Amino acid sequence: MGGFFGVVSKKECTNFVFYGTDYHSHLGTRRGGMAVTSEDGSINSTIHDISNVQFRAKFETDLNKLKGNCGIGVISDYDDQPLTIHSRLGTYSIISVGKINNLKELVAESFNDHHSGHFLEMSGGIINPTEVIATLINQKSSFLEGIQYAMSKIKGSCSLLVMSQNSLYAARDRYGRTPVFIGKSDDGYAVTMEDAAFLNMGFRCIKELGSGQIIKLTADSMTELAPAQKEMQICAFLWVYYGYPSSNYEGQNSEVVRNRNGIIMHENGPKPPVDYVCGVPDSGVGHAIGYSNVAGAPYGRALIKYTPTWARSFMPSEQCHRDLVAKMKLIPVEELIKNKKLLFCDDSIVRGTQLKNIIHRLRTIGATEVHLLSACPPLLYGCPYLNFSRAKSDFDLITRRVIRELEPDNPNPDIDSYQDPSSEKYQKMVERIRQIIGASSLEFQTLQGLLKAIDVDPQKICTYCWTGKDPYNQKE
Numbered sequence: 001m002g003g004f005f006g007v008v009s010k011k012e013c014t015n016f017v018f019y020g021t022d023y024h025s026h027l028g029t030r031r032g033g034m035a036v037t038s039e040d041g042s043i044n045s046t047i048h049d050i051s052n053v054q055f056r057a058k059f060e061t062d063l064n065k066l067k068g069n070c071g072i073g074v075i076s077d078y079d080d081q082p083l084t085i086h087s088r089l090g091t092y093s094i095i096s097v098g099k100i101n102n103l104k105e106l107v108a109e110s111f112n113d114h115h116s117g118h119f120l121e122m123s124g125g126i127i128n129p130t131e132v133i134a135t136l137i138n139q140k141s142s143f144l145e146g147i148q149y150a151m152s153k154i155k156g157s158c159s160l161l162v163m164s165q166n167s168l169y170a171a172r173d174r175y176g177r178t179p180v181f182i183g184k185s186d187d188g189y190a191v192t193m194e195d196a197a198f199l200n201m202g203f204r205c206i207k208e209l210g211s212g213q214i215i216k217l218t219a220d221s222m223t224e225l226a227p228a229q230k231e232m233q234i235c236a237f238l239w240v241y242y243g244y245p246s247s248n249y250e251g252q253n254s255e256v257v258r259n260r261n262g263i264i265m266h267e268n269g270p271k272p273p274v275d276y277v278c279g280v281p282d283s284g285v286g287h288a289i290g291y292s293n294v295a296g297a298p299y300g301r302a303l304i305k306y307t308p309t310w311a312r313s314f315m316p317s318e319q320c321h322r323d324l325v326a327k328m329k330l331i332p333v334e335e336l337i338k339n340k341k342l343l344f345c346d347d348s349i350v351r352g353t354q355l356k357n358i359i360h361r362l363r364t365i366g367a368t369e370v371h372l373l374s375a376c377p378p379l380l381y382g383c384p385y386l387n388f389s390r391a392k393s394d395f396d397l398i399t400r401r402v403i404r405e406l407e408p409d410n411p412n413p414d415i416d417s418y419q420d421p422s423s424e425k426y427q428k429m430v431e432r433i434r435q436i437i438g439a440s441s442l443e444f445q446t447l448q449g450l451l452k453a454i455d456v457d458p459q460k461i462c463t464y465c466w467t468g469k470d471p472y473n474q475k476e
């Protein structure tokens, strides 16, 4: 994934860019970058690897070199950003968040049409998608036309932030999969992907961009360059898992949605008598509190994250190291576990490995029952729209591995037939997952229940990872 933040102001703004970008640290794990337009109009920028260090620790020493009234910053999963581009539109810095599924085709097209003779290659043989987007923008005679052209060519998703000559251009993805907000202070404007970032910095959130909407900001003005489109497919996982709890998307606060989701799971699901309701830290907590508030069982912090050093969601790529890190992050409270019946809520079940380890640990400490509630339905499809690093291929998903096990002789099982909770196939799949992770019982929230909790027009919500349905054919 990734997230960006930008400021254009009458006053020096580097500190705001620094802290605002830092508030997107939960959205990306590997790269951080900042670019600031200095007094003489030149752009100074810096990019760091933040795999093992927090954004603030890496960038603190750069702040004196990055002075100016207009700046942008980004946290991203693997690609270096912001990129500063010299073009016929002038010199500008650009950040993108999303995933381009037709990157190879766009690169080939660029070579064939002689728009670019080369692209820099990142490690792993990948071309930086932001550079490809810049090449598309540069083919037109204004930023508006260029951004619209890029948006029309990209399959997948893409929200953009461009800084040029003390102006910012903010564009939300064509189908609104990722959010973009505008904030205002006495001295200027800011752009963010998490409106929670405004709360401590004196910005009032004045606008959530609609799908495909493009806005130009100067220190004194906000101008709409392109209106919002009707179609929207905002990512449901913002509310389920990765959105910051203090943030709001389409007017629905993430923590409140999680609480509501827990209440709905309690209303609709079985209600095993338990001593404590617990959340798997951090993203299971909001759902668990909602459940506990109506279940008549107290919320208990049976597992507590060691926040002093494991504050961010860093996850190494090797599975054995991932499992070790996952274990080290959580420290049990034995008194709340031994001889207790527990119900744990987690945001979702991806591979199931870490939940299996957690349940095994709880049982080893002496929990007599460990029931598990997933705050969303079984994940049947990997995400094709965001670089959502939790599952790299469909077969990382525990559901897919179980379906393969249940239908060993079928090379093309009907995945859709595992969606209906009342079907025998669904129940067999869930029972097998329960056995693998070792839970006393296992329940998944239904899609209807989740959409009810989110409380936004369901036509506007992307639910691809549960349904495999792509109404606007942006998958490939």
Ligand code: SF4
Residues within 6 Å of the ligand: 177, 234, 235, 236, 237, 238, 382, 383, 384, 385, 386, 388, 462, 463, 464, 465, 466
């Ligand atoms: S496929 Fe899932 S994770 Fe990806 S945008 Fe849609 S809801 Fe979000």
